[in-house]
Amino acid sequence: MADEPIISRGFRGRRAAAGRQSRIPPGQYEERDFPVLSAGPTPHTPLSKWDFTLRAVDGATMKWTWDELQALPHENITRDIHCVTKWTKLDTVWEGISVDTLVGAAAARGVQTAPFIVAYSDGGYTTNLPFDDLAGGKAWIAFGYDGKPLHPEHGGPARLLVPHLYFWKSAKWVRGIQFTAHNEPGFWEVNGYHDRGDPWREQRYTGDP
Amino acid sequence: MTDGSDVAPSVVRPRRIEWRAATITDVIRETAHAKTLVMDVPNWPGHTAGQHVDVRLTAEDGYQAQRSYSIASAPSRSTLAITIERLDDGEVSPYLTDALGVGDRVELRGPIGGYFVWEPSMGGPLFLVGGGSGIVPLMAMLRTRAALPAPIRGSAPATLLYSSRAWDDVIYRDEVITLAEDPGVNVVQTLTRSQPSGWTGFTRRIDADMLAEVAPAPSLRPHIYICGPTALVETAAQMLVELGHEPARVKTERFGPTG
Incomplete structure (x- = not known):
């Protein structure tokens, strides 16, 4: 076990510019591109067959078609994003709909929130979050990136955007949110990755603090 | 709630994947741009093919950089090999491929990943x-x-x-x-x-x-x-x-x- 870090003689490293380095969480480096990381093939669901579902613990649901979703108020979001594979990209620009907006509309139809959620996607991907990590202006259903429709490789037509956590929590190709009474670990969370994934606490893998 | 369902089940907290000091025992030049580092990792828990490790470098002023590398070797309790492609403008890979030699030590933690694996x-x-x-x-x-x-x-x-x-x-x-x-x-x-x-x-x-x-x-x-x-x-x-x-x-x- 390494109690003291081993100094790599002659290693200088490449720090981000002043003012930017403070925005790079521990163990991350600044990336200017937008790498693609997915566990399987990219699904392609036509917008005419796409919908988004919020489902309460008791089974009450609310569904939006693509057009219904687009009719809700859009927000422009500029945030830094952090992938557990070590890259951080600063000032990414997204367009989407706040999860608060969806939850508010659903509440009016009797779809109640719960302490946890599982987001689920085309292709079978899932990820779990405490509802607190979505509520209060912290999460969006994003369908625009950098002024253009979100590319399928990056999760289009729509992905969850939870920029304050490692990016695997921002489920690509998202199709719905299931509220759950208890925490139910998702795809990466049962495959060795941390349950919550706060980049500033470096919660990468199962067992990290 | 009334039936005790709000009592958290007793969960065995998984162990943290700790940083380990690995000692390089062999360097194999694979191509002009890729080298394999063979390392002795004390108490390595073993791994499954397809998993990766995180490698961490620390500069003399304390600055640290990490990258993930796939494990190249078959599971073994002591020896681990990673193959690194040198990216000319990279921060970490040129150091790993150019500066490290037999006897040098580097920090790593793993094995990581439970999906892209075959056993x-x-x-x-x-x-x-x-x-x-x-x-x-x-x-x-x-x-x-x-x-x-x-x-x-x-x-x-x-x-x-x-x-x-x-x-x-x-x-x-x-x-x-x-x-x-x-x-x-x-x-x-x-x-x-x-x-x-x-x-x-x-x-x-x-x-x-x-x-x-x-x-x-x-x-x-x-x-x-x-x-x-x-x-x-x-x-x-x-x-x-x-x-x-x-x-x-x-x-x-x-x-x-x-x-």
Whole structure:
């Protein structure tokens, strides 16, 4: 076990510019591109067959078609994003709909929130979050990136955007949110990755603090 | 709540994957741009083919950088090999490939990842598609298979479709040829940029026709692992699904720049 870090003689490293380095969480480096990381093939669901579902613990649901979703108020979001594979990209620009907006509309139809959620996607991907990590202006259903429709490789037509956590929590190709009474670990969370994934606490893998 | 369901179940907290000091015992030059570091890692818990490790470098002023590297070696309790492609403008890989030698120490933690993995109990057939240094986790799978007793090995036939730019860019070139001497292993290579004289393999990027020709039939339900640059992975995964392979059996690992 390494109690003291081993100094790599002659290693200088490449720090981000002043003012930017403070925005790079521990163990991350600044990336200017937008790498693609997915566990399987990219699904392609036509917008005419796409919908988004919020489902309460008791089974009450609310569904939006693509057009219904687009009719809700859009927000422009500029945030830094952090992938557990070590890259951080600063000032990414997204367009989407706040999860608060969806939850508010659903509440009016009797779809109640719960302490946890599982987001689920085309292709079978899932990820779990405490509802607190979505509520209060912290999460969006994003369908625009950098002024253009979100590319399928990056999760289009729509992905969850939870920029304050490692990016695997921002489920690509998202199709719905299931509220759950208890925490139910998702795809990466049962495959060795941390349950919550706060980049500033470096919660990468199962067992990290 | 009234029935005690709000009482948290007793959970055994998983152990943190700790940083370990690894000592380099061998450096193998694979190509002009890729080197393998063979390391002795005390108390290494073992791993499964396809998993990776995080490597951490610390500068003299305390600045640290981490990168993930796929494990190249078959599971072993003490020895671990990673193969690193040198990215000329990278932050970490030039140091690993140029500055480190036998006896030097480096910090790593792992093994990490539970999805892009193959273990012998999963059986076969295996269809491995690799581009460039994407071969590394696939080689760990082939080495794992090669170390099995013959009867078990025979039940897991493997096909490797391996894309490189040129003959001199083929990582593990000799070993790949040796592996193909096993009747249960079929190695198909494509060299996309230039080919030596007398080359009989493919000479183009991986495409639908090539996959249709090389891949085990969907009815055999192969375990498919694809690793390489994004464009290769996207193309191969999409086409294999179109050829009738179940999306859930197509496991991918893409890399962007990991300098």
